[in-house]
Amino acid sequence: MRSSRRHPLLVPALLCAFAVLAARPTEASDTGGDSGLGAEVARLYADAAVATRQYEAGRREADAQRARAQRFEALLDQRRAEIAVLHEDLGRIARAQYRDGGGMPVTAQIILARSPDELMRGQHVFSRTNLAVNNAIDKSRRAEARLAADQEKASTAWRDLDRRNTELAVLKKDIEEKLEEARARLQGRADASVAAGSCRGAVRLDQPETHFATRWVAPVETYELSASYGSGGERWARRHTGQDFAVPIGTPVRAVGEGRVVRVSCGGPFGIEIVLEHAGGYYTQYAHLAAVAVDQGERVSTGQWVGQSGTTGNSTGPHLHFEVRVTPESGSAVDPSSWLAAREVNLG
Known part of the structure; x- marks a missing residue:
């Protein structure tokens, strides 16, 4: 749906x-x-x-x-x-x-x-x-x-x-x-x-002035939800490990909460991807990007633009693949919708 x-x-x-x-x-x-x-x-x-x-x-x-x-x-x-x-x-x-x-x-x-x-x-x-x-x-x-x-x-x-x-x-x-x-x-x-297999470097975007009332936000501002966590499909070996947001190429992607950039990579099935570390031992991944706006090791704030959406890697169309993990690596994903809902961010 x-x-x-x-x-x-x-x-x-x-x-x-x-x-x-x-x-x-x-x-x-x-x-x-x-x-x-x-x-x-x-x-x-x-x-x-x-x-x-x-x-x-x-x-x-x-x-x-x-x-x-x-x-x-x-x-x-x-x-x-x-x-x-x-x-x-x-x-x-x-x-x-x-x-x-x-x-x-x-x-x-x-x-x-x-x-x-x-x-x-x-x-x-x-x-x-x-x-x-x-x-x-x-x-x-x-x-x-x-x-x-x-x-x-x-x-x-x-x-x-x-x-x-x-x-x-x-x-x-x-x-x-x-x-x-x-x-x-x-x-x-x-x-x-x-x-x-090599990123060109961070795209330094003019960040908008933001005043969020909560510590957490959705990874994109305007979107349609597509493939959800746990859904089946030919492109995945087992089940879908994240939540997809159908957005046009170049859409600004936001950090869902404050944290630190622990990975920026540009190859493999996720294409261009960013992984952030947050307090409490959780990590968020932003994949299939067209550009990144942060460097590895950089601190980010809630709602900060960290990249721009695209359709790189194993992708059939423009969208953002968003994961929440308990480690920086694949295979440790949890349901991102439930995780965000527990932080007062409901993906309606």
């Missing part, structure tokens, strides 16, 4: 910022170094997240503005229908007045009236009715004019938002294309490292 967890990203919401992001140079293609390429991929991930977030916000705003324009249109239709009814009422009153003598000249009405009071009452009733209907029509027309102006404003705002969102979609696509190309180059260099 596949499961996913999504975490919100806090990003600015300015269209001009995306124009800057789309135009930013790709330093790694110039330097040719792993460090520059890995940093480029990490930066493009952040840029793509910003673009996606702003695109989605713009789309929701455009949908809301479109709904407002449609509501104004419905109100206009209702107001027009009310005015039509008022016109019809005025017509009926005029016809009734004509049949009752209201349409006769004033001289004839004076002659035929049975008394001055009857004449005055008839004239007064007709005048009041006529004035009330006219006032109602004028009021409705003014309201219709206001609604029409509001509807035009809403429609204009909706068209502007739609145009802006189209521009954002183009910028978003451009960033994603750059990211896909950078991912392919990063994975290509990782494969070369694995083939040579």
Whole structure:
């Protein structure tokens, strides 16, 4: 069963910022170094997240503005229908007045009236009715004019938002294309490292500011769970020894807790891998990476980026293979989901 967890990203919401992001140079293609390429991929991930977030916000705003324009249109239709009814009422009153003598000249009405009071009452009733209907029509027309102006404003705002969102979609696509190309180059260099059996060195990434409320976190921020601990498969001699997180190539991989890097290797079935030692005699492994961001012997803190995901070694697609062990070596793994859950990290 596949499961996913999504975490919100806090990003600015300015269209001009995306124009800057789309135009930013790709330093790694110039330097040719792993460090520059890995940093480029990490930066493009952040840029793509910003673009996606702003695109989605713009789309929701455009949908809301479109709904407002449609509501104004419905109100206009209702107001027009009310005015039509008022016109019809005025017509009926005029016809009734004509049949009752209201349409006769004033001289004839004076002659035929049975008394001055009857004449005055008839004239007064007709005048009041006529004035009330006219006032109602004028009021409705003014309201219709206001609604029409509001509807035009809403429609204009909706068209502007739609145009802006189209521009954002183009910028978003451009960033994603750059990211896909950078991912392919990063994975290509990782494969070369694995083939040579030698890591190229740590990719020093710009670490994000993090303030975790707990001592432990999941190894990646956004993911889908794939192969779980103990599951069977043709690729494993016995049973799967870890938890797989399906993530794209270049995704930043985090230390689940503070500890020390005890192994960085670039060959064998795990491809590029890192093993961390934690307090209490436990070790965590991060395998099938495309790049490492730490050196052996280095101390790491909770949530620190220690590498970038890939598909090196015995891997059929981009993912992070995560293990928890009681020794640094293979064959001593425990269920990582239960281990993390005991530390208040639930892989939903």
